[in-house]
Amino acid sequence: MSKYVERFNTPERVLHWFVTVTFFTQLLSGLGLYSRLFVGYQDFFGGGQGAILVHKIAGILFLASSLLLFLNHRREISAMDDDDRRWLSKMGGYLSREPFQENNGKFNAGQKLFGIFMGMATLVLGVTGIVIWIPLSFPRVVVQLSLLVHGLIFVLFIMVVIVHIYLATIGNPGTLDGMLWGRVTRLWARKHHGKWFREITGQEKAG
Numbered sequence: 001m002s003k004y005v006e007r008f009n010t011p012e013r014v015l016h017w018f019v020t021v022t023f024f025t026q027l028l029s030g031l032g033l034y035s036r037l038f039v040g041y042q043d044f045f046g047g048g049q050g051a052i053l054v055h056k057i058a059g060i061l062f063l064a065s066s067l068l069l070f071l072n073h074r075r076e077i078s079a080m081d082d083d084d085r086r087w088l089s090k091m092g093g094y095l096s097r098e099p100f101q102e103n104n105g106k107f108n109a110g111q112k113l114f115g116i117f118m119g120m121a122t123l124v125l126g127v128t129g130i131v132i133w134i135p136l137s138f139p140r141v142v143v144q145l146s147l148l149v150h151g152l153i154f155v156l157f158i159m160v161v162i163v164h165i166y167l168a169t170i171g172n173p174g175t176l177d178g179m180l181w182g183r184v185t186r187l188w189a190r191k192h193h194g195k196w197f198r199e200i201t202g203q204e205k206a207g
């Protein structure tokens with residue numbers, strides 16, 4: 001019996017890393033527009049105009065790919081069951097020293113909330129971004145509100161993505177394998193996503 005089970009297929013992994021690359025391109029090209037403190041980052045894109053151009057192109061690619069990622073996972077993240085509620089009430093065991101026995105489907109409750117946040121935040125960033133892109137087509141107050149919301153959601157997004165990266169790497173060893181190679185060990189699957197593991201292997205009890 002193989003030591004591994006499949007976690008993500010190739011198109012899913014390509015999409016995830018495409019979103020990641022466009023996200024960080026957005027971040028680097030947008031930082032200088034957000035605050036003068038980061039204006040030096042625009043040199044990566046040949047100056048202010050170059051950074052704005054890259055921000056627009058990467059913005060369209062991020063909007064499209066990130067929404068696609070959300071739609072791809074929508075079924076797995078759209079409902080919470082009793083195990084998810086227990087996970088939330090214990091905060092996944094992350095804030096306590098007591099052992100916490102998880103019983104998650106493909107994604108735990110935190111990942112579900114992250115996925116939903118990501119979909120909604122992408123939409124808001126996209127819509128406000130378009131308003132800022134063609135400001136003369138909208139009333140002044142709408143443009144000003146869009147600038148404010150675009151900046152606020154961006155800060156929130158960065159904070160949430162930092163937590164996501166930590167939890168998906170050193171926070172939970174073995175998790176990154178699924179997104180790199182498509183497969184995770186049976187041991188990892190049983191420990192973190194027992195319900196999902198039993199579903200895909202048809203095993204009633206861990207074994």
Ligand code: HEM
Nearest residue numbers: 007019020023111112114115118161165168175176178179
């Ligand atoms: C270096 C950056 C990143 C790393 C190392 C990383 C790693 C991972 C890993 C390992 C998974 C699979 C989790 C599992 O099997 O349970 C995952 C899932 C996911 N990632 Fe990332 N990721 C990164 C950046 C991003 C970014 C920038 C976004 C969105 C803007 C994103 C959105 C997602 C989503 C929606 C999922 C599926 C649901 C979830 O696990 O919450 N990731 N990521």
